[in-house]
Amino acid sequence: MVVKMKMWKQAGAWTCAALLLVTMAPGVTPVQAQAAGSSAEQKAGSTLKEVQEPFMIKVVDAETGRGIPLVELKTTNNILYYTDSAGVVAFDEPGLMDTTVFFHMSSDGYEIPADMFGNRGQAVEVTPGGSVTLQMNRVNIAERLYRVTGQGIYRDSLLLGLNTPIQQPVINGLIMGQDSVQTIEYNGKLYWFWGDTDRPAYPLGNFRTTGATSELPQNGGLDPDVGVNLKYFTKEDGFAKSMVPTLPDGGNMAWIFGLMTAKDSTGKERLLTGYTTLNPDIVARGILVFNDQTEQFEQAVQFPSKDDWRHPGGQATYYEENGKGYWLFTEHRIPNLRVAASYDAITDYTQYESFTCLTPGAAYDGANTSLERDQNGKLVWGWKKNTPVLTQDQEKELIGFGLIKADDPRYYQLKDADTGEEVSLAQSSVEWNNYRQRYVMIGQQVMGKTSVLGEMWYAEADSPQGPWTTAKKIITHNNYTFYNPAQHKFFFKDGGRVIYFEATYTNTYTDHIPTPRYNYNQVMYKLNLDDPRLGLEPVQNRK
Secondary structure, X not given: OHHHHHXXXXXXXXXXXXXXXXXXXXXXXXXXXXXXXXXXXXXXXHHHHHHHOOEEEXXXXXXXXXXXXXXXXXXXXXXXXXXXXXXXXXXXXXXXXXXXXXXXXXXXXXXXXXXXXXXXXXXXXXXOOOEEEEEEEEOOOOEEEEEOOOOOOOHHHHHOOOOOOOOOOXXXXXXXXXXXXXXXXXXXXXXXXXXXXXXXXXXXXXXXXXXXXXXXXXXOOOOOOOOOOOEEOEOOOOOEOOOOOOOOOOOOEEEEEEEEEEEOOOOOEEEEEEXXXXXXXXXXXXXXXXXXXXXXXXXXXXXXXXXXXXOOOOOEEEEEEOOEEEEEEOOEOEOOEEEEOOHHHHOXXXXXXXXXXXXXXXXXXXXHOOEOEOOOOOEOOEEEEOOOOOOHHHHHHHHHHOOOOOOOOOOOOOEEOOOOOEOOEEEEEEEEEOOOOEEEEEEEEXXXXXOOOOOEEEEEEOOOOOOOOEEEEEEOOOOOEEEEXXXXXXXXXXHHOEEEEEEEEEOOOOOOOOOOOOOOEEEXXXXXXXXXXXXXXXXXXXX
């Protein structure tokens, strides 16, 4: 040990002497040496800055040329990047500039051919300030457009100095994530509401509904192909405020579903919604009405029972039958609940009707269920009060029991148009479509082949309650959730030839790691109804 220490001391002495000789070389003063060092550091710093200038990777749809959001790019040492809503990544990894980098590429509903070793991606010559455009083939029939909510919607575009279409491209209302959208046209604007909302400052955010407004496209709002400029209702600190104040039931959480408009007793149009309070189990249900002055909802009525089927929820759509207006709801997964479109009816739970074949006043009771038949033995489906809704699963069970016979009408037994396999729904959104002259459903499947709650389907029917018989898959996810779809009829183009819808992209109900920035947020899609892959019967050929 003594010998080793002596050697290290000698080496240290020689090193110090060498440094002294360098710094005190003839003609070089200590000040000059320091200046030279500073110059060298500045040169190294400027080189580092040059290397750090981002390289732009843009991933586009091979069919449309549009940038694809939500594409994962992975290097060979597992560094992950995700394209923003313009389909771009600002790549600035030190040590990987001015070299060839292979990027594995993946995105649900899009693909790239595999090479001979099964790798799906592309090698790219990365240069500071350079760019490359890569293509992926779209498997989905629907086209992914952009993320509507959350932080960093156009993060990479901003880092690259690109123009962004929305006013708040990186954060708006201090929103990090938002669950389940509800949208309606009211007072000449679009009103948007979401469920639980995350913020930057703490893991717990707003659990009493978040809201915003935007302009309609015809009134100065953005083209729905481009985006939505949301103006959030916020508190003094800039974070989204609660849209539902504390109610008498004391529930800590408040969700709203089934937005409606109706005229009150003075003839003024009001915005109403169904609500549920939770603690975290359900505490109460009822109807709220929006106060235009306070910009919050107020309680109109609490319904007698939180467990009763007669409450609005899911997505709501307005339609008319025999000259009378109704609001139709998908609260029970499918469009089988309605109420007359009047303030008094909406706030009176006894006025809600179910679409069912049960005997009026009866309830589902398995093999003992009582079904209504006319004097000719024909099964009577219709809108009935005081009779619980019949779900898709219950209708299937009644078929299995033989209570609904082979020649009886069936309303909710959706089949895959390609395979004939059953399509069970977890939630749906229904709107009238002028282009197709039919009601159009965007349905979310439960227990799909590639995800538990991530597959979206397209279906049509002659009436809003059905029969819904055939469906075509339009969006797929691999072990990821995409739930609570909402069609936006106010965005439809060409008389409904092009439709727009969104849903919540989240890893909830999966074991998938959360996708940075995108997770627990809303993603917008569009669907061309003249796409031959849908296999739709031409309108003029219908009987």
